[in-house]
Every structure is written in C-alpha cells, then in structure tokens.
Amino acid sequence: MNLYLDLFLTFARVGVCTFGGGYAMLPILQREIVEKKKWATEAELTDYFAIGQCTPGVIAVNTATFVGQKQKSIPGGIVATLGLVFPSIVIILVIAAFLQSFADLPVVIHAFAGVRACVCALILSSVLKLRKSSLVDGPTAVIFAVVLVLAVIGNFIAFDGNTPLGALLNFLLSPVVLVVAAGVAGLCIRGAKGALNA
C-alpha cells in the first residue's frame, strides 16, 4: 500500500479509537505504531509524547506529526495529522448538525443542564491532577496565583475596548499574553538561580 495512504488510514484509526486525547491515546499508539507498523520504537514514542507535552498544540497532533515526518518528511507529517483529525471532523460535524436541529427540545435542554454540571466536576478533577505536576515549588505557586487572579479579572470584567486603556487592559489580560509572560518569568527565575548555565 502507498505509504501516505497507510499513514492517513493508520492515524485515522488512532483518531477513532481515542476518547479525550492525551494519555488515553498512548496504548492505542503503542499497538498501531510500534507493534503493528513498526514506525517508531517504544522509546521514541515516549520521547514524542514528552516533547508533545512541552511544545504548543494538541499532544495527539504533535505525536502524529512526528511519526509521519519520520516516515515521509514534512508531507508525511501533514498526511498523518490530517488522518488523525479526519474522524473527529466527520463525527463532530454530524453530531453538531444533529444537535442544532434538536437544541430547543425540553429533553435536550434538561440533559445539557445536567451535563454542564458534570463538566464542572470533570475539569476540577483535572485541574487538581495538573496541580501536582505544575506547582512544584514557591515560584511556580506564585505564577499560578498571579495568572489565576489576572485571568479571572479578564474573564469577568469587560473593559471597554474602544478606549485606549480598556483595549490595553483587554490585551494584557488575554491568555496569549499571560502564557508568554509566564514563560519569560520561568526563564528569569531559572536564570537568576544560575540554572541556565551548564
């Protein structure tokens, strides 16, 4: 079979079998990519995952790009990624179109009221897990607290974007700026400790 087609179909299968993404995908990747196709070794897959976590973007997408690129350079990376997202696009579009037609039914409205409450609990549980790996010492706890306060202010207070001050505040409190600032803070903290020089 054409290797591009094989990459597309294999990652489409991974996409269908993954619920929720991230670590849920690891066992499926091990079976499909390492054992069946031998496109990567177990160690390489672990590396891809670790790098996927510390590069921007969705971890599953990053991993697919890595594996595809190793086989067929940049076009391979693109084809593998398109394969991974293809089932999502089809499934979500069908569900979204379906729900749009039934969104006004009382039974759907009641179901989603329950579901939204459940989402709160699921995210809270995930945040508590993330806290363990991200809040490792004093400075990281400070970064967490500062970003949390600024982000909550940004979420709940709508500054008037038509005034220069309001537009500036909106910009400074946007997630993009907060993330970049935190990365710079990380560099400065480590730099001040002299941990950047090997």
Add this chain to the structure above:
Amino acid sequence: MIYLRLFYEFFKVGLFSVGGGLATIPFLSDIGSRTGWFTPGDLANMIAISESTPGPLGVNMATYVGFHVGGVPGGVIATLGLVCPAIAIIALIAGFLKKFRESRAVDAVFYGLRPASTALIAAALIQVCSIALMFHPATGPEQGASAQGFYWPAILLAAAVFLCLQLKPLKKLHPIVFIALSAAAGIVFQM
C-alpha cells in the same frame, strides 16, 4: 471574512495552548467573549460533547466551535488552523530533537508555562461553574433573563460527580460514563 478570522483565532489556540486538550479551553473562552460567537454555556456543552466522542479533545472542540460559527467549512477551517502551528513547530525541532529535550532554556520556559496553563484552566473552570451552577438554565443569561443565585440541583450533581471521581474504583471510569449519567439526571430531575 469569517473563515479567515476562524483560521487565525484557532491558529493562535494551537500556538499558545500548552499541555493538551484542556489547555485550549481558556483560549476558546477568550474567543467567545471577544467575538460573541458562543456563550460560556455553549462552551460547557461543547466540552461535554467533545469528551464523549472519539478524537483528541482539542481537535473536537475546534471542529465544534468552527461549525457553530461557520457551518461545515467553518469546522474544517478551525481544525486546520489548530493543527498548523503543531506541524510547523515539529518540522522545525525534529532535526534537533535531543538538543531540544535537554535544553535548559526550554526547560526553564516550561517551568513557568505549566503553572500558568493550570491557572488559565482553573479560571475557565470558574467561568463555566458560574454559568452551570449559578442560574437555572431556563432563566439563564442565554435566555436573556437576569435571575441570579445558586442553582442547587446542579451544585449537588457536580458535587456528587466530583466525589465519585475521587473514589478509587470509580475514577478509572471513562468521563463519558459520568457525562451520560449526568444527562440522565438532568432529564429525570427536569434541571
């Protein structure tokens, strides 16, 4: 041009969200408040559907939001916008993978990024809670009414799910189980 705007907004999400699917939520919430494309209540619904369908959470969210804003082409374009930065970045660093992993500077940047990403998700959580747990859905802000106060049935349900998630035998269950049961509870108790 709505499609161009969608691509640009999701390109930014792909470029700046670090740490997987959940990390996209604060960026999506930011998009919602700036553009008015969807409410925080819509966002909570989309999170639930994205968690209950196959595929990575971030990709599902992009497709859903894109569809909500611009139909089928919108869904496709938003998803492509999300994955473009990943493809570009991986293509860039694939050549010096080992060096990138062992770089002290990269490590230092992510030392600062990780708590910020967690804080942004926590802030998005507060926003979703303020919609899901504070208003009766039938009189919620989406419907234009201004009834305020705690919505106890939703708070009780959220607390019950959270407690289950802390119990050893139950926390291994897939989120879809809790989402389905909560939908059933919503229907049975006419939430």
